[in-house]
Amino acid sequence: MLRIRRFEERCVELYSAAKIRGFVHLYIGEEAVAVGVNEALDPDDAVVSTYREHGHALARGIPAEAVMAEMYGRTTGCSRGRGGSMHLFDASRRFYGGNAIVAGGLPLAAGLALADRMRGAHHVTCCFFGDGAFAEGEFHETANLASLWNLPLLLACENNQYAMGTALERHEAQTDLAMRAASYGMVAWAVDGMDAEAVESAARRATDGIRAGAGPHFLELRTYRFRAHSMYDPDRYREKAEIERWKTRDPIEWLTARMRERGELGDQDLAEFEQQVADEVEQAVEAAERAPEEPVGDLLRHVTSDPGEVS
Numbered sequence: 234m235l236r237i238r239r240f241e242e243r244c245v246e247l248y249s250a251a252k253i254r255g256f257v258h259l260y261i262g263e264e265a266v267a268v269g270v271n272e273a274l275d276p277d278d279a280v281v282s283t284y285r286e287h288g289h290a291l292a293r294g295i296p297a298e299a300v301m302a303e304m305y306g307r308t309t310g311c312s313r314g315r316g317g318s319m320h321l322f323d324a325s326r327r328f329y330g331g332n333a334i335v336a337g338g339l340p341l342a343a344g345l346a347l348a349d350r351m352r353g354a355h356h357v358t359c360c361f362f363g364d365g366a367f368a369e370g371e372f373h374e375t376a377n378l379a380s381l382w383n384l385p386l387l388l389a390c391e392n393n394q395y396a397m398g399t400a401l402e403r404h405e406a407q408t409d410l411a412m413r414a415a416s417y418g419m420v421a422w423a424v425d426g427m428d429a430e431a432v433e434s435a436a437r438r439a440t441d442g443i444r445a446g447a448g449p450h451f452l453e454l455r456t457y458r459f460r461a462h463s464m465y466d467p468d469r470y471r472e473k474a475e476i477e478r479w480k481t482r483d484p485i486e487w488l489t490a491r492m493r494e495r496g497e498l499g500d501q502d503l504a505e506f507e508q509q510v511a512d513e514v515e516q517a518v519e520a521a522e523r524a525p526e527e528p529v530g531d532l533l534r535h536v537t538s539d540p541g542e543v544s
Contacts, residue, residue, distance in 0.1 A: 238261060256333075256465065257304075265428060277327065283335075302524050316331070339374075358384075364393065380419050387436070395458075397466075398462060411451060422435070
């Protein structure tokens, strides 16, 4: 969680300095979800993400250097600089990309889960999406087919209370998303998404059930983003007092305090973690600064076919 937080904070600085361009959607405040869920996944499981996917990618094990280079649009990025902030991808880690389309990853996740089931592979496909995606047809179609076909699919809804600038209660008549998901015949429950240990426990229970053949599971992970929807967003739709209330439940501070109480974390340990993460992030920035941009002559590679290769 510290790696994600410090990486994101550095991205704010780099975006302000025009080193990073385009849209950037920060994950600050939601770290417990990415870390807790990924703790319950195996390396052979698949992950499908959203446009707010830096935390998912880092928790999945994609190196900070590869993610930062992608943010810079450099060829050493995990998507060779072509995806940027919203389209991180790493097939070697079965991380099948961020998706700029709200709910766009859900049908893809269903297809990955179906492929694994048809091959007899006992893997789980985890699809992250926000509460705004719950209102899209793709969610309901995916949930219906997943239950009908008994797919090994974990639907991880990051309910951060806002679909862009619209509060949950203003776009959903029934705000208990887990209850609605259960209507599709799948196991579903809500989890405190600010508590990394609660998230990990719930995700492990869900993945164990999926691996045992119990079909798709749905987790409503109730969390909150401390920053605006994107770096372009003036964030005028939330009261500052509301943001400050949620910050009192900062997932990193919560886990740190709990580990201190149990004697699992001391001041020296925390200082070492912070230094390790700081060094890692700075090395990622330095590597991105040195990395080459794609030559203009290569911009059509992987976009159009070479006429000479078409028979």
